[in-house]
Amino acid sequence: MxxxxxxxxxxxxxxxxxxxxxxxxxxxxxxxxxxxxxxxxxxxxxxxxxxxxxxxxxxxxxxxxxxxxxxxxxxxxxxxxxxxxxxxxxxxxxxxxxxxxxxIADPTADAIKAAGFQRVGLLGTAFTMEQDFYKGRLTDRFGLEVLVPDDADRSIVHEVIYSELVVGEVRATSRAAYREIIARMIERGAQAIILGCTEIMLLVRPEDSAVPLFDTTTxxxxxxxxxxxxxxxx
Missing domain, CATH: 3.40.50.1860 (Rossmann fold)
Structure with a gap:
C-alpha cells in the first residue's frame, strides 16, 4: 500500500x-x-x-x-x-x-465526464469561483463549461464558508440559501453542481439539488x- x-x-x-x-x-x-x-x-x-x-x-x-x-x-x-x-x-x-x-479537480472532472454532463455549476470560495486556476483546468483539460453564481450569490457562498462551515457551524438558513443559489444555476442550464469547497459537503445534501452533486472532498x-x-x- x-x-x-x-x-x-x-x-x-x-x-x-x-x-x-x-x-x-x-x-x-x-x-x-x-x-x-x-x-x-x-x-x-x-x-x-x-x-x-x-x-x-x-x-x-x-x-x-x-x-x-x-x-x-x-x-x-x-x-x-x-x-x-x-x-x-x-x-x-x-x-x-x-x-x-x-x-482535486481531476477526479471531479473525470466523474462528471463519466456521467455524461457538459455544463456544470461551481460553488466554492470567491477565490475558486472567480479566479481561473480551477475553472480553467476544468475547461482546458476536460472541456467542461463552468457556470458560477452571480456577484450577490458568490458573496453569500463565500461568507457561509468562512464564517460558518470552517468552524463547524451548519445552519438551516444557510442550507436554504444554498438551495436557492443552486436552483438559480440550474435555471441557467447547469446539468450538475460541483461542491468546490471541501467544507460544503457539511451543509449541502443530494436532496438540496434537482441535479446531481459532485463533492470534491469525497x-x-x-x-x-x-x-x-x-x-x-x-
Whole structure:
C-alpha cells in the first residue's frame, strides 16, 4: 500500500472528512480492520485565512511547498492538498517535490465526464469561483463549461464558508440559501453542481439539488484510495 500524504487543516473540519473517507475506503476494499497508511501535515488555518484575504499568495505558496516537502521527507508516495482554493498554487507545489500531486479537480472532472454532463455549476470560495486556476483546468483539460453564481450569490457562498462551515457551524438558513443559489444555476442550464469547497459537503445534501452533486472532498479522497491500493487485492 502506498503512503498518502495529506496537507490538511484548511479547515480541519474537512480534513477530518478526508481521513474518514480514506480509511473507510481502504477498509471497504481490503476488509477486516485494514486502514490507510497516511501522513498529514496540518496547518494553522487562522494564518492561512488571513493571508488569503490579504492576497499574500506568494507567502501561501511557500507554506504549501514547505508542507509538501515535509510529507515527501516523511515517506509519502504522493500528496493531496485537502482544499480546493489552495490548488491556486498546485503547479508550484508539484514542481517542488519529486512525488506526484493528486489534483482535486481531476477526479471531479473525470466523474462528471463519466456521467455524461457538459455544463456544470461551481460553488466554492470567491477565490475558486472567480479566479481561473480551477475553472480553467476544468475547461482546458476536460472541456467542461463552468457556470458560477452571480456577484450577490458568490458573496453569500463565500461568507457561509468562512464564517460558518470552517468552524463547524451548519445552519438551516444557510442550507436554504444554498438551495436557492443552486436552483438559480440550474435555471441557467447547469446539468450538475460541483461542491468546490471541501467544507460544503457539511451543509449541502443530494436532496438540496434537482441535479446531481459532485463533492470534491469525497471524490478526491476516493481517488487517493484508488491510487494507494493500485495493484493490491483483498
Amino acid at each position: 502506498e503512503i498518502i500524504g495529506l496537507i490538511g487543516g484548511m479547515s480541519w473540519e474537512s480534513s477530518a472528512q478526508y481521513y474518514r473517507i480514506i480509511n473507510e475506503g481502504v477498509r471497504d476494499r481490503l476488509g477486516g480492520v485494514r486502514s490507510a497508511r497516511s501522513l498529514m501535515f496540518s496547518v494553522d488555518f487562522g494564518e492561512i485565512e488571513r493571508l488569503q484575504h490579504e492576497g499574500e499568495w506568494q507567502a501561501l505558496t511557500g507554506q504549501m511547498i514547505d508542507a509538501a516537502q515535509r510529507l515527501e521527507r516523511g515517506g509519502a508516495d504522493f500528496v493531496l492538498v485537502c482544499t480546493n482554493t489552495m490548488h491556486r498554487m498546485a503547479d508550484d507545489i508539484a514542481a517542488s517535490i519529486s512525488i506526484p500531486l493528486l489534483h 471524490l478526491h479522497a476516493q481517488a487517493a484510495v484508488k491510487r494507494a491500493l493500485r495493484g493490491l487485492s483483498r
